[in-house]
Amino acid sequence: MKDLVGACVFGQSGGPTAVINASAAGVFTEALAQKNITKVYGAAHGIEGIMNEWLYDIAKEDPKEIAMLKHTPSSALGSVRYKLKKESELKRILEVFRKYNVRYFFYNGGNDSMDTCNKVSKYLLKNNYECNVIGIPKTVDNDLVGTDHCPGYGSAAKFVSTSIMSMYLDATVYQKGQVTIVEIMGRDAGWLTASSALAAYKGCGPDLIYLPEQVFDRATFIAQVKSTLERNKGNCFVAVSEGIRFKDGKLVSSQPALENDKFGHARLGGVAASLEAMVNNALPKTKTRHVELNILQRCSSYVASAEDIKEAFEVARFAVRSACAGETDKMAAIARPKSGPYKAEYVLSSVDASANAVKGVPKEWILPDNRGLTQDFIDYALPLIQGEANAPFEDGLPRFARLKKVPVTSPSSL
Amino acid sequence: MKDLVGACVFGQSGGPTAVINASAAGVFTEALAQKNITKVYGAAHGIEGIMNEWLYDIAKEDPKEIAMLKHTPSSALGSVRYKLKKESELKRILEVFRKYNVRYFFYNGGNDSMDTCNKVSKYLLKNNYECNVIGIPKTVDNDLVGTDHCPGYGSAAKFVSTSIMSMYLDATVYQKGQVTIVEIMGRDAGWLTASSALAAYKGCGPDLIYLPEQVFDRATFIAQVKSTLERNKGNCFVAVSEGIRFKDGKLVSSQPALENDKFGHARLGGVAASLEAMVNNALPKTKTRHVELNILQRCSSYVASAEDIKEAFEVARFAVRSACAGETDKMAAIARPKSGPYKAEYVLSSVDASANAVKGVPKEWILPDNRGLTQDFIDYALPLIQGEANAPFEDGLPRFARLKKVPVTSPSSL
Numbered sequence: 001m002k003d004l005v006g007a008c009v010f011g012q013s014g015g016p017t018a019v020i021n022a023s024a025a026g027v028f029t030e031a032l033a034q035k036n037i038t039k040v041y042g043a044a045h046g047i048e049g050i051m052n053e054w055l056y057d058i059a060k061e062d063p064k065e066i067a068m069l070k071h072t073p074s075s076a077l078g079s080v081r082y083k084l085k086k087e088s089e090l091k092r093i094l095e096v097f098r099k100y101n102v103r104y105f106f107y108n109g110g111n112d113s114m115d116t117c118n119k120v121s122k123y124l125l126k127n128n129y130e131c132n133v134i135g136i137p138k139t140v141d142n143d144l145v146g147t148d149h150c151p152g153y154g155s156a157a158k159f160v161s162t163s164i165m166s167m168y169l170d171a172t173v174y175q176k177g178q179v180t181i182v183e184i185m186g187r188d189a190g191w192l193t194a195s196s197a198l199a200a201y202k203g204c205g206p207d208l209i210y211l212p213e214q215v216f217d218r219a220t221f222i223a224q225v226k227s228t229l230e231r232n233k234g235n236c237f238v239a240v241s242e243g244i245r246f247k248d249g250k251l252v253s254s255q256p257a258l259e260n261d262k263f264g265h266a267r268l269g270g271v272a273a274s275l276e277a278m279v280n281n282a283l284p285k286t287k288t289r290h291v292e293l294n295i296l297q298r299c300s301s302y303v304a305s306a307e308d309i310k311e312a313f314e315v316a317r318f319a320v321r322s323a324c325a326g327e328t329d330k331m332a333a334i335a336r337p338k339s340g341p342y343k344a345e346y347v348l349s350s351v352d353a354s355a356n357a358v359k360g361v362p363k364e365w366i367l368p369d370n371r372g373l374t375q376d377f378i379d380y381a382l383p384l385i386q387g388e389a390n391a392p393f394e395d396g397l398p399r400f401a402r403l404k405k406v407p408v409t410s411p412s413s414l
Numbered sequence: 415m416k417d418l419v420g421a422c423v424f425g426q427s428g429g430p431t432a433v434i435n436a437s438a439a440g441v442f443t444e445a446l447a448q449k450n451i452t453k454v455y456g457a458a459h460g461i462e463g464i465m466n467e468w469l470y471d472i473a474k475e476d477p478k479e480i481a482m483l484k485h486t487p488s489s490a491l492g493s494v495r496y497k498l499k500k501e502s503e504l505k506r507i508l509e510v511f512r513k514y515n516v517r518y519f520f521y522n523g524g525n526d527s528m529d530t531c532n533k534v535s536k537y538l539l540k541n542n543y544e545c546n547v548i549g550i551p552k553t554v555d556n557d558l559v560g561t562d563h564c565p566g567y568g569s570a571a572k573f574v575s576t577s578i579m580s581m582y583l584d585a586t587v588y589q590k591g592q593v594t595i596v597e598i599m600g601r602d603a604g605w606l607t608a609s610s611a612l613a614a615y616k617g618c619g620p621d622l623i624y625l626p627e628q629v630f631d632r633a634t635f636i637a638q639v640k641s642t643l644e645r646n647k648g649n650c651f652v653a654v655s656e657g658i659r660f661k662d663g664k665l666v667s668s669q670p671a672l673e674n675d676k677f678g679h680a681r682l683g684g685v686a687a688s689l690e691a692m693v694n695n696a697l698p699k700t701k702t703r704h705v706e707l708n709i710l711q712r713c714s715s716y717v718a719s720a721e722d723i724k725e726a727f728e729v730a731r732f733a734v735r736s737a738c739a740g741e742t743d744k745m746a747a748i749a750r751p752k753s754g755p756y757k758a759e760y761v762l763s764s765v766d767a768s769a770n771a772v773k774g775v776p777k778e779w780i781l782p783d784n785r786g787l788t789q790d791f792i793d794y795a796l797p798l799i800q801g802e803a804n805a806p807f808e809d810g811l812p813r814f815a816r817l818k819k820v821p822v823t824s825p826s827s828l
Contacts, residue, residue, distance in 0.1 A: 016584050045589045074583035081588070158810065165812055166713040169488035170430050174495070175459045202811050294705045299580040302717050305810065385810040396572065396719065396799040397616050398579055 004130055004326070006103030007039035009055065011046035012075040012138075013082070013109030013116065017152030018159070018304040019312035020138050021069035021076045021401065023108050026316025027136070028058050028066050034324050037104060041408060046080035046107070047116055051092045053408075055100070060406040068401035070309050071391035073299035076403055084116055090123040097124070100408075103131050104323045108316070110139035110150075114331055114354035121329040121351065132323035135331040135351050136316050140298045142191035145357040146349035147333035151315055152298070154308030154384035157195035159300045160184055161205070161385065163293060164196050168204040168237055177234025178287040179225060179279050183272035185297050187243040188212060189360045192297065195381055196239035197373035207236055208370045212243035213360045216252050218259060221275065222282045224370055229286065242271050257281075302398060306387025311344045318346035342383035418544055418740070420517030421453035423469065425460035426489040426552075427496070427523030427530065431566030432573070432715040433726035434552050435483040435490045435815065437522050440730025441550070442472050442480050448738050451518060455822060460494035460521070461530055465506045467822075469514070474820040482815035484723050485805035487713035490817055498530055504537040511538070514822075517545050518737045522730070524553035524564075528745055528768035535743040535765065546737035549745040549765050550730050554712045556605035559771040560763035561747035565729060566712070568722030568798035571609035573714045574598055575619070575799065577707060578610050582618040582651055591648025592701040593639060593693050597686035599711050601657040602626060603774045606711065609795055610653035611787035621650055622784045626657035627774045630666050632673060635689065636696045638784055643700065656685050671695075716812060720801025725758045732760035756797035 010027045012020055024042070031040045040058040043049035056077065058066075069076055084090065096102070107117050114135045121133035137144050140156035164182060171180040184193040190211030199205030207228045210216060228236040244252045253270050257277035272290035279288045311334060319332035333349040336342055365377040392399040424441045426434055438456070445454045454472040457463035470491065472480075483490055498504065510516070521531050528549045535547035551558050554570035578596060585594040598607040604625025613619030621642045624630060642650040658666045667684050671691035686704035693702045725748060733746035747763040750756055779791040806813040 016587055048589060072583070073580050075587045078589065079587040162716060162812055163710055163714070165814070166487050166715060167709055169486070169814065170709050170713040173430055173489045173493040175462060175492065198811065202809075204814070291708045291710075292706060293710075295581055295584050296577055296705075296707075296710070299584040300577070301580060302576060382810060387810070388807050393802050395616075396796060396801070397612065398576055400579070400583065400618070 003036050004103045004132060005036045005038060006101040007041055008037045008104035008106065009041040009043055009050060009100070009102050010106045011043040011050060011108065012077050012079050013046040013107060013113040014079060014139070015298060016074040016079060017138055017140050017298050018073045018155040018301040019151055019309050020108060021072045021074070022309045022312035023136050023138060023151060023316035024076055025066050025069040026313040027106050027320055028061070030317040030320035031104070032059060034320060036324055041100065041102070042077045045078040046082065047084065047093070048080045048082050049078070050096055051089065053096060055408040056405045057408050061403055065401045065403055068392070068399065070313060071301050071389060072400040073301040076401060081112070083112055084119050090119060093120060094124065094127060094129055097129065097131055105131055105133045106136055106319055106323070108136040108138050110141065110144060111354065111356050111358065114144070114351050115356050117331070118351045118355040125329065132326065132328035134319040134323045134327065135354065136319050137331060137333060140192055141186050141189055143189035143358045143360065144354050145359045146331055146354045148336050149334060149384055151308060151312035153191060154311070155304035156192055156297050157198065157381055158305040158385035159297055159303050160192060160195045160293060161198035162303055164199040164206065164239065165202060165204040167291065168199065171237060172235055176287070177229065177232070178289065179229070179236045179238065181238040181240060181272045181275045181288070181290040182206070183240055183242055183270050183290065183292045185293070186212060186241045188358045190241045191361055193239055193241035194361050194373050194377060197377060198381055198385065200372050201378050205237070206239040206372065207232060208238045209372045210238070210240040210244050210370055211361060211366065212241050212245065213363065213366065215247050216244040217247065218278055222278060225279055226283065238275065240271055240275055244271060301389060302391045304389040304391070305385045306389055307384060309389060314344070315346055322348055417450050418517045418546060419450045419452060420515040421455055422451045422518035422520065423455040423457055423464060423514070423516050424520045425457040425464060425522065426491050426493050427460040427521060427527040428493060428553070429712060430488040430493060431552055431554050431712050432487045432569040432718040433566055433723050434522060435486045435488070436723045436726035437550050437552060437565060437730035438490055439480050439483040440727040441520050441734055442475070444731040444734035445518070446473060448734060450738055455514065455516070456491045459492040460496065461498065461507070462494045462496050463492070464510055465503065467510060469822040470819045471822050475817055479815045479817055482806070482813065484727060485715050485803060486814040487715040490815060495526070497526055498533050504533060507534055508538065508541060508543055511543065511545055519545055519547045520550055520733055520737070522550040522552050524551070524555065524558060525768065525770050525772065528558070528765050529770050531745070532765045532769040539743065546740065546742035548733040548737045548741065549768065550733050551745060551747065554606055555600055555603055557603035557772045557774065558768050559773045560745055560768045562750050563748060563798055565722060565726035567605060568725070569718035570606055570711050571612065571795055572719040572799035573711055573717050574606060574609045574707060575612035576717055578613040578620065578653065579616060579618040581705065582613065585651060586649055590701065591643065591646070592703065593643070593650045593652065595652040595654060595686045595689045595702070595704040596620070597654055597656055597684050597704065597706040599707070600626060600655045602772045604655045605775055607653055607655035608775050608787050608791060611791060612795055612799065614786050615792050619651070620653040620786065621646060622652045623786045624652070624654040624658050624784055625775060625780065626655045626659065627777065627780065629661050630658040631661065632692055636692060639693055640697065652689065654685055654689060658685060715803060716805045718803040718805070719799045720803055721798060723803060728758070729760055736762055
């Protein structure tokens, strides 16, 4: 195998996470050190930036600021939600790659981004343009096929479980109990909502957990809340995924809260507000409140998991090393030993398999009657939230990375 | 002055904060060390627990766990919202105090709690029952009269500004901008919403800030959002207090979002959802989302201010020392030097003045056109969020204090 010498380009895609920039730091650090990579370009707004030649010269960045990316949430280069659909787009990408002699392409994102990697790498292969393409996983949803778990999930799970432990204490201070309903991200997979079971494992977590992997039923929900209130001194703590659906497949968040809502009021709230309305209707004397954890779930770098930060950084370095070793058309993934203590292992998986597929929480890890998750889930998730971020603060506030973002105005002169 | 020898009782009241238990730790630590205090009782659920003799023997607690209270959010003894209204209640309190020989009473809370202190201390004085009563301030709202600021505010302000900096990065990752509206606690005073200006001061904060100290007007709001979007590449970040009101004095959160909403739809969301609906109506092509920071504002001990934790602890110790020195019918308060570097000073203030009064953000600290706060506000607030909590974690999750809460079954045998 002859050495492939040329530039690399890196892009970020989809919803940000607390550690997506740790992967950026991993790619930049490793790529700048690889002798066969002559230029390191960061694309603004992912694939859209590539097509528009919005490229930054990463060699111009201060290595200290690149290291700071490990504690900087959101997408430092700017993100994009863009699904490649036309041959003309792929043609344009190849044109830009030729112009800048791009021989390595790394794309960081979720299912849609792996679809992008898949299409780009297949197109380049078909056109005999030598360029190694490796996808780097990222999603708080943890729903990517082909990897044990996704960078971003551990930090989001740590934020969710830590926040729920804190809110659980807050919710149980009064003599008279109440129903607390917390809405957690996850449209199609319940991994992040399931992480609330880690708080329950520590004795400060939800009594009832509703995942999108299971059909939601109003009457069952009310019965479960009632019996929890009776058992639990008038307190009931609920965690619910934004993606739960009724038996007919319709999202609970898209339907009126009450079955016979003859006014057909459009709801302004999310699914937790809907569940709160159900409880208010069935149990009007019970104090009920709802909380949406919202975007803090994916950007709270101050309570990120140290393990997650490390893995996000290392899986990205592994992607670069793999590409330099001649691999292409793959996703860098994380595996764990079949037995013994947890240790992240970095492997390559098929990018075809990850493109657009969704991996849900296994049915056998879900306890009956919405009572939470099994010990198997706890054993799976607990290692991923280990270690504190110790994010740098300055003057009492987060010290985020300050990139220069020097635009590349002319093609690299290799 | 003769020495007053007897038991002390401590209670927590009102909405919890991230550091209310730091004050509990301060009271317990100092009271256990004072020779004139023979017993240290913790009342479950504040004044209600006192009337019901729900008392814990604090001497039975492990000092290590008492220290852990500094990093444990919410009210470890249980809280209460109870306004004393009847003479019979005061009579009952005196009865319990006599039974347990309570000679020191410390009550930790906001305006209503200072009202309780005021009524109890006046009643005891009138009945010639020697018992020194000192209120200890606590509120994320920062609206107590008689103190420079309130324990709990610094940590909530640090959470709000840190979270907004993180969300600001998240909100600005896409090429196409959006309007982000964040709802912050504060019914009557805008201190906590104002703290979002600290994020703006660091370049990652709101373009527009709406406080309850100012009248809210729909048309002005929409005009301000529009002009921000034009100036700001299609992005506009808004911080709004839950307590903003229209010119007629009605809470924005209690009214239909749109003036001519002929369907009279009841709103399920809060004020941020309402403002989102206004933007959606006026600017239907603009992507808009709202976030309620909700109860995390008052219970996120993992991002508490070290200065606030220290002050909450120290102001409580000062309360105990003051009572032991013969002071009563006062509130322990915090002052700062008139000039020179910031340093918390502990002083006594009138409990009458703090009872039920509300201190708002000074008008002269509010910039025109909702553009935020002046440098005077930044200089006021910035010292209060200094230092990181470094809260203890265990197994990847918060390690909260584990109190034994040993009930007192018989009166102390002095």
